[in-house]
Amino acid sequence: MGIISRAFKNIGKNWYRFGLFFVTTAFWLFFAWRATGFLNSFNIFTLLRFASVQVMVGFAQMIALSAAEMDLSVGAIGAGVAMFVGALMQLLGVPYPLAILLGMLLGATAGFVNGILVVKTKINSFVITLATSSMFSGIMFITTKAKAFTVLPQGFVDLSRVWTFGLPISPLVWIMLVVAIVLYFVYSATSLGRKILAVGANRRAAEMSGLRSSKIRITVFVLVGIVAGMAGIMDAARMESAGPIIGTEWLLTSFAVPAIGGTSISGGNVVVFGTVLGGILTGTITNGVLLMNVSNFFVNFFLGLILLLAVGFDRLQKAYRERTSVK
Amino acid sequence: MTKRKSDLTKGRGRSAFQKFVSSDWGRLLVIDVVAVAIMSMVSKEYLSTFNLFVITRDVSTMILIGFSQAIVLAIGQMNLSLGAIGGLVAVTSGGLMAMWGWPIWLAVLVGLLIGVLAGYLNGMLIVWTGINSFIITVATNSIFLGLNLGMTHAKPFYNISATVKAFGQARFGFFPYMGVVTIILIVLMVILLKYVVFGRQILATGGNWNAAEISGVPVKRSVVLAHIISGFMAAVAGMLWMSQLGSAQPMIGVSWLLPSFAIPIIGGVALTGGGASIGGIVLAAFLLSIIQSALVHLQVDPYYVQFLLGLLILSAVVLNELGGRRRRA
Numbered sequence: 261m262g263i264i265s266r267a268f269k270n271i272g273k274n275w276y277r278f279g280l281f282f283v284t285t286a287f288w289l290f291f292a293w294r295a296t297g298f299l300n301s302f303n304i305f306t307l308l309r310f311a312s313v314q315v316m317v318g319f320a321q322m323i324a325l326s327a328a329e330m331d332l333s334v335g336a337i338g339a340g341v342a343m344f345v346g347a348l349m350q351l352l353g354v355p356y357p358l359a360i361l362l363g364m365l366l367g368a369t370a371g372f373v374n375g376i377l378v379v380k381t382k383i384n385s386f387v388i389t390l391a392t393s394s395m396f397s398g399i400m401f402i403t404t405k406a407k408a409f410t411v412l413p414q415g416f417v418d419l420s421r422v423w424t425f426g427l428p429i430s431p432l433v434w435i436m437l438v439v440a441i442v443l444y445f446v447y448s449a450t451s452l453g454r455k456i457l458a459v460g461a462n463r464r465a466a467e468m469s470g471l472r473s474s475k476i477r478i479t480v481f482v483l484v485g486i487v488a489g490m491a492g493i494m495d496a497a498r499m500e501s502a503g504p505i506i507g508t509e510w511l512l513t514s515f516a517v518p519a520i521g522g523t524s525i526s527g528g529n530v531v532v533f534g535t536v537l538g539g540i541l542t543g544t545i546t547n548g549v550l551l552m553n554v555s556n557f558f559v560n561f562f563l564g565l566i567l568l569l570a571v572g573f574d575r576l577q578k579a580y581r582e583r584t585s586v587k
Numbered sequence: 588m589t590k591r592k593s594d595l596t597k598g599r600g601r602s603a604f605q606k607f608v609s610s611d612w613g614r615l616l617v618i619d620v621v622a623v624a625i626m627s628m629v630s631k632e633y634l635s636t637f638n639l640f641v642i643t644r645d646v647s648t649m650i651l652i653g654f655s656q657a658i659v660l661a662i663g664q665m666n667l668s669l670g671a672i673g674g675l676v677a678v679t680s681g682g683l684m685a686m687w688g689w690p691i692w693l694a695v696l697v698g699l700l701i702g703v704l705a706g707y708l709n710g711m712l713i714v715w716t717g718i719n720s721f722i723i724t725v726a727t728n729s730i731f732l733g734l735n736l737g738m739t740h741a742k743p744f745y746n747i748s749a750t751v752k753a754f755g756q757a758r759f760g761f762f763p764y765m766g767v768v769t770i771i772l773i774v775l776m777v778i779l780l781k782y783v784v785f786g787r788q789i790l791a792t793g794g795n796w797n798a799a800e801i802s803g804v805p806v807k808r809s810v811v812l813a814h815i816i817s818g819f820m821a822a823v824a825g826m827l828w829m830s831q832l833g834s835a836q837p838m839i840g841v842s843w844l845l846p847s848f849a850i851p852i853i854g855g856v857a858l859t860g861g862g863a864s865i866g867g868i869v870l871a872a873f874l875l876s877i878i879q880s881a882l883v884h885l886q887v888d889p890y891y892v893q894f895l896l897g898l899l900i901l902s903a904v905v906l907n908e909l910g911g912r913r914r915r916a
């Protein structure tokens with residue numbers, strides 16, 4: 261058995277992930293053909309930068325989904341953290357790396373609040389995070405009066421502006437890739453990742469085999485808070501403005517990106533690099549549709565349709581596998 | 588007033604007052620009355636005819652938004668697309684009147700039909716694919732909203748029929764004409780859930796899917812039906828909202844998600860399905876409107892409203908959960 265034949269076997273087993281790759285490529289080819297300026301290096305730069313934020317938003321929800329939870333407050337946390345970091349930099353002159361760290365800490369705190377509430381009250385995470393989402397954005401609006409912070413330090417803005425290695429790739433993309441590698445490592449090689457997946461697949465079984473599910477679930481919400489906060493900060497860097505508009509459109513994105521990437525909605529499995537591709541796909545569609553001068557209001561329509569197709573396809577394929585796997 | 592069976596068994600050996608307060612809606616009624624009493628002392632204008640009209644008109648749509656979510660919660664599912672359905676219905680029926688001068692009755696009929704179709708689509712997708720209602724309705728929400736914004740380019744129709752505009756402002760004393768529509772729908776909901784086979788089957792499906800299926804309840808049809816009712820309620824709410832604003836705004840429905848869950852949850856509807864307390868929903872809708880109007884009168888920063896709404900949901904679910912645990916113990 262050579263490496264090559266094993267690789268082919270892997271492709272056979274995971275063809276749907278390559279399917280997503282082909283779909284994304286097909287969209288790139290289509291837009292390259294139909295949308296003027298799509299392959300322009302500046303457009304590629306903008307597209308990848310936008311997609312990396314989408315991927316981060318997807319990561320936040322992916323972590324929650326992996327433990328069979330939902331977090332509707334990712335948008336509120338992202339906006340709150342971005343505004344907080346903006347305020348630290350603009351009003352207090354805090355150096356940007358420290359501000360970002362403090363922002364991630366705030367995200368972690370918000371996630372911890374979610375986690376504690378979900379675990380202690382034993383109420384569906386959907387309802388808890390629906391309520392906390394409203395509270396988080398309430399606090400953000402009350403403290404900032406919804407005014408955006410636009411005087412941001414050069415170093416922070418450069419995170420989105422600079423071309424690295426002479427390529428149309430902003431540092432935001434590299435940050436996203438580092439997070440992807442870290443998450444892949446956490447889920448595939450650490451006991452924490454395994455425990456999260458075990459709790460997500462079957463909480464009762466995980467508890468019976470000695471896992472402390474409450475601790476793990478709180479950790480999950482903390483991780484979601486950190487990643488959502490990072491997504492908010494990255495979006496602020498991308499738009500060069502930390503404003504309350506951040507996160508308002510994340511609800512669909514956060515579920516669509518991991519679902520398109522093959523992460524199961526009911527918990528117990530994650531496909532980290534599928535989420536990366538999912539974010540690139542939604543980013544590509546948003547960008548391409550805008551370039552084609554189709555009324556940009558239809559973007560929503562297409563993204564909804566793509567999400568439906570993705571989950572429907574996933575379901576079909578599972579049914580197919582169940583039918584064909586005779587043991 | 589007739590007592591419900593569960594209230595009779597629950598409250599055995601307790602005083603009438605205790606029984607009343609421990610019922611789904613008794614507690615809420617007390618809270619509502621106290622809130623209004625406090626506000627009437629704080630602000631003279633609070634009980635003015637006009638303010639009562641504003642509150643009642645607000646409640647008229649809020650109740651329908653609550654119903655739209657509650658009927659889906661009753662089967663243990665969710666509908667995140669109800670706001671988008673309301674918006675889509677408002678702009679299409681408004682657009683038909685404004686752009687093509689369709690008669691009101693026909694535009695309203697088309698609006699209701701769109702609501703029913705949208706609900707049918709949600710229900711069928713959920714039943715066919717077996718995918719979580721949450722994901723399906725997140726996706727269809729985006730689809731309906733995209734259609735709405737794509738057709739209107741986010742521009743409202745101002746030239747809707749004058750009768751519709753007048754309807755939104757008309758009142759008997761403090762009571763809005765719109766309230767009549769809501770009262771009719773409240774009565775229909777009570778009849779549906781208490782006496783009609785379809786309605787009972789919806790509750791049975793939500794209470795215990797397997798048991799319902801084994802005892803011959805067409806569970807899938809019940810799911811689709813619940814979503815159709817949900818779409819219908821959202822459609823009516825969207826058109827009432829349009830007549831209240833006096834124009835068909837594409838942004839109608841964008842802010843409905845939170846209240847749609849808050850009202851049933853505060854009204855005591857369990858998220859696990861199997862029940863829907865109509866009285867609780869109505870009183871919870873009143874509570875939200877009383878509070879929102881109070882915040883306006885007290886000139887509270889509107890940004891606090893969102894925070895307080897979240898806090899209210901959180902306390903309501905926690906209280907319900909604690910109450911439930913005590914009852915089970």
